[in-house]
Amino acid sequence: MRGWGSRLIVLLAAVVVGVAGLPGTAPPAQAAAGEVVSIRSHNFPNAYFRHADWLGRIADVFPDSADLVKEDATWELRPGLANSSCLSLEARNYKNHYLRHRNGEVVLERQSEDFGFRQDATFCKVPGLADANGFSLRALQFPNAYLRHAFGLLKLNDYDGGELFRQDATFHTAAPWITGRFYNPILNAGADPSMVIHNGQYNLVQGDFYNDDDIVIRQASTVEGLRTATPHVVWRNPACPAVACKEIWAPELQRIGDRWWIFFTGQDGSGGHTHRMYALRSTTSEITSRYDFLGEQKLPGDTWAIDGTYLTHQGKDYYLWSGWESQSANRVQHLYIARMQDPMTPIGDRVRISSPTQPWETVPNGLGILINEGPQPIVAPNGRLSVVYSANGSFTNDYCLGRLTLDGDPMNPASWTKSGGSVFSGVHTATSPGHNGFVTIGGRPWIVYHANMDPGTGWPGRSVRIQPMSFDAAGLPVLGVPTYIHQGIPLPS
Template sequence: MKLFKNFLFLHLFAVLFILGCGSDDNQTSGPATPPTEQDPTFTNPLLPSGPDPWVVHHGNFYYYTHTLGNRIGIYRTQYISQLSKASPVTVWTPPSTGPYSKNIWAPEIHRLNNKWYIYFAADDGDDANHRMYVLENTNENPLAGTWTFKGKISDPTDLWAIDGSVFTHEDQMYFIWSGWRTASSSNSGNQQIYIARMSNPWTIEGERVMISQPTYNWERNGLVNEGPEVIKNKDGKVFMVFSASGCWTDHYALGMLTLKDNGNPMNPTDWVKTATPVLSTKGENNAYGPGHNGFFKSPDGTEDWIIYHANMASGQGCGNNRSPRIQKITWNADGTPHFGEPVKVGTKISRPSGEIK
């Protein structure tokens, strides 16, 4: 009997040890593949909290991140609808002091020129000092290798900047972000979208150009344009979806700019703004202030999806109550994307094509 008790004790200890190891935030391996016999549906939100969500697909995995504030973490999963089964891995922690030590906002991970890059906004504890910064990793797996700090990415004005992203059009790389017109902190809450050419993934080349500012009433509840992200249709036509109005309001919504055929991204008049939001608050669906989006393909590449955050209730503002949601995009006959309305929380949605084998 004593031997049997010892066996049970050792068996229990081994199980607890394994479980304990699996919860390590610094693990470098991705989550285990879920069983093949799975529910073909999922429900939003993907996580209970996840402001400023971003996801990219590479190889057999999706790499997801969102604002954590004091560090940058990445989730790795084969199936984005099953994100809650993954665990974040901290890949970069800022220094304790200095210009990029605090308020780490809206990181984005991109695969460029066979390397990984993370773009993020940070400051020294004073929001007026927010600027954009870049990390680089040469490893095939962004959860492994070394993330090297490449420095600040800025145009010659070196003014307040957040929500940086990149896209390529006709073999030219562009940096897009939300910024202030001048250095004065009185610009706080008054943001525009800027664009500049890039000479490499961590360097802006030349002057910035403003391509969008709050003009319609639905953009002016806080005078904010931020979070610009590009999606292209099957013919390569360029659409830039951005967040408008203050995130501290329920009016926060997604707007869209369309680049004219044969247009120059650096020419503001070649961008045409849609007169109404493309995704906005739907209270009965527990989607208040939907915004700060990204785009991704289904595993088999046949579907386009949007990821965005929203609050469950009115008045929850810009905090950690914002949760990540995903839904499929359809395409109108004229080639423009159709986003519909935020899917009601708890509604069963068919998983992205290719998740179920």
Template sequence: MRTNLFRNIFYSFCWLLVLTLSCQKEKGTDLKKPPGTGPDPNTETTFTNPILPSGPDPWVIKQGEYYYYTHTLGNRIGLAKTKAVSRLSQLPLNTVWTPPAGTNYSTNLWAPELHFINGKWYIYFAADDTRDINHRMYVLENTAADPTTGEWVFKGKIADTSDKWAIDGTVLDYNGQLYFIWSGWRGENDPGIQQLYIARMINPWTLEGTRAMLSEPTYAWEKNGLVNEGPQILKNSSGRVFLVYSASGCWTDDYALGMLTLKEGGNPLIPGDWTKSPNPVFKTKPASNAYGPGHNSFFKSPDGKEDWLIYHANSAAKQGCGDTRNPRIQPFTWNADGTPNLGEPVSTGSPIPRPSGEVP
């Protein structure tokens, strides 16, 4: 009698437990996930900025179906490989090269850029020996198909005949000829006064002749720090060339993007063939928590239908040039005259549709 009673009590308890679990499932509670974890981010159709909590000087390049991303780490070079730039927070930035100690390029590695040239990968970066006055540009080479694999070989310093202070190097491929563009000083010791320079490339690690100065701070919005730096090349669908750069000091909230336009059929080495826009093309917007937006690059959506801007900004005023700068992405459009319209920084936390064709 007692056995039957215990059995009935046990069966009743099990039945109540089943009913409870069923009710929870009907109410939408996923018992496999801890409370508050939210939906799987890979099923989301939108994202919000910033895409990483920190990442000064972001750079993205697409090769095949993959994007490769890097930013300033200071003491090494790191790369991430992804099919979805909006999901970079889910990936590590793996170290691919660390400089040896005690060299002219052992410290203060800034603004690395990854380029695919003539079937090989190249990383351009600025570095010094702990003294800023000794900053120069350097080159790494990798022959592997995937730059996150293989061996990165140090090719040496890349400089024109003047060999002055240099940072923020990038590459322009124009009519089959390569050009190197960077930020530098006019003299031997001009801290805080930076111009943009260009020189012809003999190969991906060697420059020919002396440099030509393309731009220096001339407008008021460029002069809070007297800086032109972070040059980036952008081409429209007809091949017209634009050079978007960062102006004013990164330690100020006036840090913004300016633009030079190469005249059609112009010679990139002739400064007069470039025209500077009188106003910034992208600037601080406090309402969007975007202070000092700059040092950008550009990329296409996976399906090639959209153009995207990636840049860093601080989320609050007066945060300067440190690791508080975080990377953000947003689409941009083109004006009727063929010039880019970068718009305004989108507010942090505001949903943005993921790049067209992006998959988890």
């Protein structure tokens, strides 16, 4: 370690300085939610908190250090997981991973709701043992134990009254080594994201069991701010039995005319076969205003329907959704389109534009069903219209995105061409990516989607992510691959 002198020399120097004192007894300091810092050693000014190989360390960091080192040495302060008057240290580049103590070691582990984890990952900030202008971190449940560094590692040790301990257990906050980027996920638990940017605010609508089947909008001035934004309830589901009283799925936020609309799926409590599409309309031009419940959208076919979205193309209005051919033909979900007079009034019959037929979208699952769902239109700069959709079971590891591209009349199934394979499939720390949306930020297209951190975690394991995308020369959307959780993404301007 560059500049890492002899600990004996440091001890002798500390004795000469003679900085004495008792452990800090001031009230714990409240952490500012979302504050991003680096944490510097008091007695080795070039050395900072860092995680590496899942251990908490102290390591030299310099302006010319590798980005990985700088990222590992940047932390997000959170109100303590076990006591909000204290704090927890979340790795900036590993969302939901925190420093915790365990048998005297300090390790980086994924957040757990286990009470022991939350206590072990909570530290109380007190005036520095060696310098009151700095701070020391005391274990929540062991009042005489402090974080300290020793031979390049962070440790939790009982305070022994010695000067070397005081020096090793005193730290200072510093400007973060890494700025200007964010890390997925932007919402730890969520699915089927629909995002709108309006008046400089990011607006993310969500429903489902994550929000007690209510429909909520999270609003923030930055993409990262959505993670800690307070959910604003715009509609509460009624008690069952009632229309749209249960399984409130995939709310879609759209501006139509001078009002905001939310299209969503619900059932009446008597079973999943009753899923239909419903609509809300804002009472003012504000996204978070009160919404009126307009009831069911009476779509052609009068059968099971989910994941609806409104589309205006070349001056005509359409509606896209996923559904069954009939209540009895319920083992396959197809994509349909219908002409619309207005958001509540279809014109004529529905047309099926996609069915799960290709090997990559017909991977067997435990329920024995085939699925195309979540249609999302996107228009390229050259005006070419595509629809990106989700394939396979959202409860499986095989969930992915496919693409339909239009050349002709949207109501003619022959005008739609399907991609020859998935256009967005799972990777490590981003399995089962799907049910996406699109948003334009700073003139550039971005894809919003959900994915799972771990395979096999199903619906409870989904989290919301966002990343930039592009178009190719032919006007086809190029989605790339899902970003890893530790892969920094430049903050959108």
